[in-house]
Amino acid sequence: xxxxxxxxxxxxxxxxxxxxxxxxxxxxxxxxxxxxxxxxxxxxxxxxxxxxxxxxxxxxxxxxxxxxxxxxxxxxxxxxxxxxxxxxxxxxxxxxxxxxxxxxxxxxxxxxxxxxx
Amino acid sequence: xxxxxxxxxxxxxxxxxxxxxxxxxxxxxxxxxxxxxxxxxxxxxxxxxxxxxxxxxxxxxxxxxxxxxxxxxxxxxxxxxxxxxxxxxxxxxxxxxxxxxxxxxxxxxxxxxxxx
Numbered sequence: 477x478x479x480x481x482x483x484x485x486x487x488x489x490x491x492x493x494x495x496x497x498x499x500x501x502x503x504x505x506x507x508x509x510x511x512x513x514x515x516x517x518x519x520x521x522x523x524x525x526x527x528x529x530x531x532x533x534x535x536x537x538x539x540x541x542x543x544x545x546x547x548x549x550x551x552x553x554x555x556x557x558x559x560x561x562x563x564x565x566x567x568x569x570x571x572x573x574x575x576x577x578x579x580x581x582x583x584x585x586x587x588x589x590x591x592x593x
Numbered sequence: 594x595x596x597x598x599x600x601x602x603x604x605x606x607x608x609x610x611x612x613x614x615x616x617x618x619x620x621x622x623x624x625x626x627x628x629x630x631x632x633x634x635x636x637x638x639x640x641x642x643x644x645x646x647x648x649x650x651x652x653x654x655x656x657x658x659x660x661x662x663x664x665x666x667x668x669x670x671x672x673x674x675x676x677x678x679x680x681x682x683x684x685x686x687x688x689x690x691x692x693x694x695x696x697x698x699x700x701x702x703x704x705x706x707x708x709x
Contacts, residue, residue, distance in 0.1 A: 478639070509697075518680060518699035519637065532696065566636050581627050582697055584636035 478503065480585035482567050488591045491557060497588045499550040499567030507572025508550040509582060510542060513564045519584075525550060526572050557592045564589055595620045599681050599700035606671055606707050614666040614703045616681030626664050627697070628657050629680040637680055640666075671707045678702045 480501045489495050499508065507526050511519035524532035525544040539561075541553040550567055570582040596619045606612055618626065625644050629637035641650040643659035650657045654675065656667040666679055681700045 480636075482636075518701055519697075521696060524696070564634070564636075568636075580625060581639050581642045583639055584629075586636045587634075589634065 478583045480567055480569055480583050482565075482585035482588050484588060485586065486589045486591075488593060489554065489557065490593055491559070493557075494553070494555045496554065497552040497565055497567075497590075499552075499585060500548055501569040501583075502548055503569060503583070504547075505569035505571055505583075506547060507570045507582075508544060509568040509570075510540075510550070510552050511566040511568060511584075513566055513587070519566055523552075554590075557590075559592050562590055562592045595683060595685055595696070595698040597681055597683055597698055597700035599679075599703050601703060602701065603704040604706070606668075606705070608672055608707055608709050609670045611667070611669045611671070613668070614679055614705070616664040616666070616700055617662060618664070618681075618683050618700075620683045620685050620698070622686035624684045624686045626659055627682045627684070628655075628664070628666055629682065631678045631680055631702070633678075640679075668705070671705075673707045673709050676705055676707045678704050 483498045509524050510522040512522055513519045521534050522536045523542045528544045539556050543551040564587045566584050566587045568582040568584045571580050598617045600615045625642050627642050628640040630640055631637045641657040646659055646661045648659050654669050658665045680702045682697045684697050
């Protein structure tokens with residue numbers, strides 16, 4: 477099973493709202509990722525968690541706040557977003573680890589289509 | 594800085610017409626090169642991992658190959674259901690700080706359309 481589950485599938489929010497995106501995997505993966513994808517563009521890395529600790533933040537604005545409550549769950553908290561933040565938000569996971577040998581392919585969820593109005 | 598360039602940007606084929614997609618990369622030590630398929634509005638679906646030059650992987654009508662500078666995704670006798678965007682991504686070897694291992698750098702993708 478290589479399933480990464482994201483909820484909700486679609487989200488419409490106002491610029492003053494607070495919402496959260498959720499991601500879950502049960503593959504025992506220890507690395508989890510958030511990517512942002514605009515139409516006709518490749519995914520852009522936002523955050524990487526390894527062993528529930530934030531290891532990479534690609535200079536993402538503070539209105540995006542990631543959280544990793546445990547090894548299976550990853551959240552992305554949204555606050556005061558702008559219309560230009562509308563995009564497909566993708567969660568991914570990989571085996572993860574502190575050695576190269578453990579860092580292999582990443583499996584993606586189906587994404588949350590976010591629209592900011 | 595790691596770079597991935599895919600060509601062509603778009604490819605139209607007739608059903609049964611074989612062709613290849615190209616992925617050229619520049620990375621400071623390659624840990625792995627990955628091919629994904631993405632349908633509109635969906636997340637990327639993992640296809641292949643290639644680790645070293647000379648390696649080949651096959652799955653149904655798809656075959657991926659790797660050299661020191663590029664990778665090819667060969668599509669043999671494609672069908673309309675093969676229509677999708679094909680993404681190539683690279684992962685560098687870990688740096689001393691242990692942070693770069695987490696990064697996947699994607700190319701812009703090739704939009705493949707297969708007509709019946």
